Every structure is written in C-alpha cells, then in structure tokens.
Amino acid sequence: xxxxxxxxxxxxxxxxxxxxxxxxxxxxALEYDAWFDKxxxxxxxxEVQAFRELLPSLPKPWLEIGVGSGRxxxxxxxxxxxxxxxxxxxxxxxxxxxAFLGRGEQELLxxxxxxxxxxxxxxxxxxxxxxxxxxxxxxxxxxGKLVLGLVLKESPWGQLYQQKKEEGHRFYRxxxxxxxxxxxxxxxxxGFTTEKIVSTLFQRPHEVQHVxxxxxxxxxxxxxxxxxxxxxxxxxxx
Amino acid sequence: MKKDLMEILACPLCKGPLELSIxxxxxxxxxxxxxxxxxxxxxxxxxxxxxxxxxxxxxx
Numbered sequence: 578x579x580x581x582x583x584x585x586x587x588x589x590x591x592x593x594x595x596x597x598x599x600x601x602x603x604x605x606a607l608e609y610d611a612w613f614d615k616x617x618x619x620x621x622x623x624e625v626q627a628f629r630e631l632l633p634s635l636p637k638p639w640l641e642i643g644v645g646s647g648r649x650x651x652x653x654x655x656x657x658x659x660x661x662x663x664x665x666x667x668x669x670x671x672x673x674x675x676a677f678l679g680r681g682e683q684e685l686l687x688x689x690x691x692x693x694x695x696x697x698x699x700x701x702x703x704x705x706x707x708x709x710x711x712x713x714x715x716x717x718x719x720x721g722k723l724v725l726g727l728v729l730k731e732s733p734w735g736q737l738y739q740q741k742k743e744e745g746h747r748f749y750r751x752x753x754x755x756x757x758x759x760x761x762x763x764x765x766x767x768g769f770t771t772e773k774i775v776s777t778l779f780q781r782p783h784e785v786q787h788v789x790x791x792x793x794x795x796x797x798x799x800x801x802x803x804x805x806x807x808x809x810x811x812x813x814x815x
Numbered sequence: 816m817k818k819d820l821m822e823i824l825a826c827p828l829c830k831g832p833l834e835l836s837i838x839x840x841x842x843x844x845x846x847x848x849x850x851x852x853x854x855x856x857x858x859x860x861x862x863x864x865x866x867x868x869x870x871x872x873x874x875x
Contacts, residue, residue, distance in 0.1 A: 657820075664867050675820060679868040683827045690823040 589610055602748065604643075606664040610646040619785055620778065624726065624801050625652045627777040627791035631805060635722050636692030642681040642709060643699025647672040649726070660687075682708035689718045697726035700760070702750040710767035714808065723769050723806040730754040734800035737782045757795055760804060769806035777801050816866050817844045826852035827868050833859070 589729050602609055613621050632653060641650045644658020647669030657675040660666050666676040681696075682705050694713040703709050713723050727734050735754045741751040755763070761771055777791035778800030795802065821856040824833055831854045831871055850859040857871045 645858060661869065663867075667863060676865050677824075678826065679863050680870075683868065683870070685825060685827040685868045687825050737851070739816055741866055762845045803851060 589669045591607065591694055603662050603664045605640055605747075606646065606662065606668065610648070610665070610668055613648045619788070621648065621652075623778055623785075623789050625649070626788070626805055627775050628653055628724075628726070630791075631724070631773070631775065631803065635724065635805075636718065637722060638691050639695065640686070640691045640716070641674075641695040641697065642713065643696055643702065644669050644674060644676065645672040645678070645699075649695070649697045650674045653695075657691075681744075682712050683697075684712060684715070686716045689721075691716050691721065691760065692718055693722045693724060695724045695726070697724075698723060698728060700727060700763075701754050705753075706763055707766060708761055709768070711790075714768045719808055719809065722772075723764065723804075724766075725760065725761060725804045725806075726798065727802045727804065728754065729760070729797070730756045731797045732800050733781050733798060734778065742802050747790075752813075754809045756804065757797070764806045769808060771804055773805040775803040775805075777803075824850065824866070824868075826855055826857070827859075827870070828852065828855045828857060829856070844862050850854055 584662065598761060604778065619794065639655040640658065641655045641658040644650050644660045645662065645664045647658060649655070650658050650669060651672040651674065655674070658669055659677045659679050660669070661680055661766060663678055666678055669676045677685065681703060681790065694717055700706050710723070717723065728738060738749050739754055742752055764771055774795045775791050775793055776796040776799035779788055779798060818835070821833065821835055825831065826833055829852060831833050831852055833850040835845065835848065835850055837845050837848040844864050845861055846863045850861065860867050864875055
C-alpha cells in the first residue's frame with residue numbers, strides 16, 4: 578500500500594457501522610487488495626511458494642477463515658472462505674471463492690464439514706483467537722488439519738508491525754502479534770497438535786528483492802511462518 | 816451462493832437446519848434470497864450471492 582513493507586490481512590471483527598461497512602478494513606478494501614499486485618507482490622509470491630509443498634497432504638475440502646479478498650485462497654486453491662468484511666468478500670467471490678459473511682468463531686458450518694481450515698495472517702486480527710481455533714477444530718474432520726500463516730512477534734517483520742501498532746497505525750492498532758510459543762499454546766488449547774512448521778521471508782523489511790526458498794522448521798528471523806496442526810497427531814518436537 | 820453449500824450451512828444460533836428462499840438466481844448460484852431458521856425465527860439475507868451469517872442484531 579503506502580510503503581513497500583506494508584501488509585495486512587482481513588479478519589477483524591471489530592467495528593460496526595452498517596451491513597457494508599463492517600470491519601476497519603472495508604473502507605480501504607481496494608487499496609488493501611492492490612497491495613498484492615504492487616509493492617507486496619514479491620512478498621505474496623514468497624509466502625504462496627512456502628505453502629506449495631504442504632498442499633498435497635492437506636485433506637479437502639478447504640476453508641479459509643479471514644479469507645479477505647481471496648488472494649491466498651485463489652492462489653492456493655481454497656474453495657470457501659469466511660470473513661466479516663462484505664467489500665472484501667465481494668472481491669473473493671469474483672476470484673471464485675464461495676464466500677460467507679460471518680465471524681470465525683460463529684458456529685455457522687456443520688461439524689466435520691471441512692478437511693482443512695486455513696488462517697493466513699488472520700490470527701493476529703481476531704478478537705477471540707482461541708474461540709476461532711476451537712471452531713476450526715469443530716468443523717474439521719477427525720483426520721483434518723489446521724494451517725496457520727503467521728507473522729510472529731519475535732520476527733523482524735513482527736517487530737516492525739508491533740511498532741506500527743504502538744504508533745496507532747490504522748490497521749495494526751487492531752492487531753495482536755503472538756510468539757511461536759504462544760501460537761503453539763493456542764493450538765494445543767484448541768485441541769490440535771502441531772505437526773510441521775515451515776519458515777520463509779528471511780529478507781528484512783524494506784529489503785525484499787528476490788524469491789526465497791522456504792525452510793522446514795521454526796526460525797525466529799523468518800518474516801512468515803506456516804504451522805500445520807492436526808487432530809490427534811503426534812506433537813512436533815522443535 | 817451455490818445451492819450445494821446448504822449441506823454444510825447451519826443456523827449460527829441453534830446449529831439447526833436453514834431453509835433457502837430464492838428471489839434471484841442464475842444457472843450457477845443463488846444471487847439474492849435468504850436463509851431462514853424456523854426454530855429461531857431468524858432470517859439471514861443473501862445479497863450479491865453472499866450469505867450474511869453475521870449475528871442477527873448486526874443485520875441492517
């Protein structure tokens with residue numbers, strides 16, 4: 578958006594004006610979405626690449642909570658998405674996503690109706706991360722997966738966004754960034770166990786210039802971390 | 816909204832079944848209509864093919 582390091586994802590449930598002005602992201606929906614084609618395009622590409630090798634092992638059908646304008650959903654082949662932003666969901670629908678206007682913690686889908694639930698840069702914008710993760714557990718099949726795309730608090734990118742939050746940034750003021758340990762704790766509390774972690778975006782903010790290969794495992798200097806968790810799977814040792 | 820999604824949608828309040836009413840549709844999906852829970856007496860609008868399942872008090 579306004580700078581090369583700017584990025585945000587939709588999923589906040591805060592704010593309420595009317596049916597089409599639901600989230601703080603609504604009023605900047607077009608600008609937000611344009612980031613993926615402009616200054617954020619390489620970051621987005623790097624993040625999408627990090628998901629690629631994981632996808633074949635994830636049971637279908639797939640749902641993204643906090644689907645926003647459907648950028649990741651379209652790139653990854655996620656069929657359906659939930660989000661509280663009507664304007665962003667319109668964009669998601671144009672990208673072929675089956676879109677539901679709702680909050681992630683609402684019980685609006687049948688039990689065990691999805692194979693995999695994704696939250697991609699969404700956890701940090703949730704009012705009730707534990708409530709949403711518990712709902713994710715309810716709606717995935719017994720062998721189902723939870724996939725989180727995260728900007729972790731301890732990473733250089735997380736520190737930058739935390740600084741922006743403290744300065745009252747229009748989006749990041751709503752965000753709560755979590756450390757790797759905090760996310761793992763939330764996952765476990767919801768009834769999942771972590772199975773795999775993939776890290777990417779090792780280039781620092783303002784310095785992203787080339788494509789990167791993701792690395793398996795947790796790295797605190799990675800700007801983007803993917804966690805895969807399952808119901809009843811063995812705990813990852815990291 | 817594709818009609819086959821009715822198989823997985825539930826009333827956010829009671830988790831019961833929802834009844835689909837169609838005002839406008841094309842060959843692919845429902846464009847305008849509503850999803851009604853008869854048990855809760857609550858309707859959830861479908862506008863521009865997007866079902867609005869936000870809590871009823873937030874519907875305009």
